[in-house]
Amino acid sequence: MSNHLILDLYTELATNPDKNFGWDTGLQNARNHGYKEAWIEALPEEIWSYCAAVGNPFNAGELHEGDSILDIGCGAGVDLCVASLLVGDSGNVFGVDVTPAMVEKAKYHAAIAGLSNITVYEGSFDRPPIGDGAVDIVISNGAINLAGSKEVVFSEIYRVLTNGGYLYFSDMIKDENNLEEICCSKDSWANCVAGTLKSDDLIQLLEAAGFVDAKLLSTNHYKTSSSTVGATFSARKP
Numbered sequence: 001m002s003n004h005l006i007l008d009l010y011t012e013l014a015t016n017p018d019k020n021f022g023w024d025t026g027l028q029n030a031r032n033h034g035y036k037e038a039w040i041e042a043l044p045e046e047i048w049s050y051c052a053a054v055g056n057p058f059n060a061g062e063l064h065e066g067d068s069i070l071d072i073g074c075g076a077g078v079d080l081c082v083a084s085l086l087v088g089d090s091g092n093v094f095g096v097d098v099t100p101a102m103v104e105k106a107k108y109h110a111a112i113a114g115l116s117n118i119t120v121y122e123g124s125f126d127r128p129p130i131g132d133g134a135v136d137i138v139i140s141n142g143a144i145n146l147a148g149s150k151e152v153v154f155s156e157i158y159r160v161l162t163n164g165g166y167l168y169f170s171d172m173i174k175d176e177n178n179l180e181e182i183c184c185s186k187d188s189w190a191n192c193v194a195g196t197l198k199s200d201d202l203i204q205l206l207e208a209a210g211f212v213d214a215k216l217l218s219t220n221h222y223k224t225s226s227s228t229v230g231a232t233f234s235a236r237k238p
């Protein structure tokens with residue numbers, strides 16, 4: 001994995017969201033993943049151009065009024081804004097992203113949406129600046145495959161979750177119908193291809209980190225290459 005390739009690619013996405021990256025982005029992408037029209041109408045249109053979702057983690061389980069949520073690899077903050085609508089003024093939403101331009105966009109988007117319960121940190125999901133047991137739910141969308149060590153990321157998610165808290169995430173995984181096509185150009189890690197795992201391997205890593213009820217809920221239409229497919233998972237901290 002090359003960190004500068006990740007920073008370069010996601011700085012480009014943060015500054016030029018309409019560019020063709022070879023994978024779906026934008027409002028139509030959100031609609032294709034079933035993001036609700038009520039959320040789309042409730043947020044300024046420009047925010048939706050930055051939707052790089054590879055699935056819909058909000059289908060994995062409910063966010064409740066008053067919950068504290070952490071989004072790791074939050075990008076330009078689309079899911080932070082949706083989470084904020086769902087938890088309301090009595091809830092809190094935290095985002096962590098390693099790309100400074102994404103962090104700036106996420107803060108700007110929270111501000112133009114008038115959502116004051118969102119806090120965005122620049123940092124790595126290897127060590128999110130969040131206290132032990134501080135959040136009820138961790139969400140993530142298209143980011144965990146970019147981690148060099150998924151073990152570290154899952155143990156950090158476990159650390160920040162309260163007992164009984166949930167992880168709901170969408171990510172790219174290996175398409176087991178097309179394993180021969182595994183690629184690898186030098187920037188395919190940053191493009192959500194080379195860092196992907198098979199769903200069973202991800203579930204094993206979640207269990208090794210201490211999670212229970214770890215499961216693949218669904219796969220979807222999203223592709224970053226012929227050898228990958230979008231998927232949504234849930235897991236619970238006992």
Ligand SMILES: C[S@@+](CC[C@H](N)C(=O)[O-])C[C@H]1O[C@@H](n2cnc3c(N)ncnc32)[C@H](O)[C@@H]1O
Binds near residue numbers: 140
């Ligand atoms: C495909 S984008 C998805 C963004 C957002 N979740 C969305 O759905 O629009 C992946 C994001 O992961 C972030 N990322 C990559 N490596 C990271 C790391 N080590 N720690 C935190 N964020 C990271 C990138 O900066 C980028 O914003």
